[in-house]
Amino acid sequence: EVQLVESGGGLVQPGGSLRLSCAASGFTFSSYWMTWVRQAPGKGLEWVANIKQDGSEKNYVDSVKGRFTISRDNAKNSLYLQMNSLRAEDTAVYYCARDPTGVSQPNYGMDVWGQGTTVTVSS
């Protein structure tokens, strides 16, 4: 079964750090772009970052550039999001998603999603 399982969320103070993980199973992880998407409480979806199959290309939404770092370990079938200098507005459910085509066209969208992990930034 194709599956993504996020972990690492929690309560953190403003200015603090957190590292999210996403464990992939049931597919060849190293063959896919991977993406982080977040959803603030009661709000819509926001793309956060994505990473190419070999980690050679990474893209970020402007609001997290310089604070968040996306990475992957293909040997461990895992995706990560290192979040530093956290702000209240980073409070959200963070989803990892499989992305067959990344930024290429034609594009196939994000076809597999995890259940999400909750990050709360508050003092």
Add this chain to the structure above:
Amino acid sequence: QSVLTQPPSVSGAPGQRVTISCTGSSSNIGANYDVHWYQQLPGTAPKLLIYGNSNRPSGVPDRFSGSKSGTSASLAITGLQAEDEADYYCQSYDSSLSAVVFGGGTKLTVL
């Protein structure tokens, strides 16, 4: 304010047809970037509903269809069912922002 504009809500009775619009610009949908649609049932993760403007992943009923024209895209749902009540999001790529972008989402209510 989302780069892609969707109506906040739509509604319809069981069996009816509804459409959800997604309006972009010349730097995203109008630049011929593909549009995808996601369904998010209450309390669950999003699910890919339509990819590449009009393609359905395996397992998605043919009651759901997508189209794209100019700087806009649309999701149509025919034969509305109670289980279709959910939030729907469009998604594309914006070349000016060099970023993946989502619409603000549309809440579908089945009356």
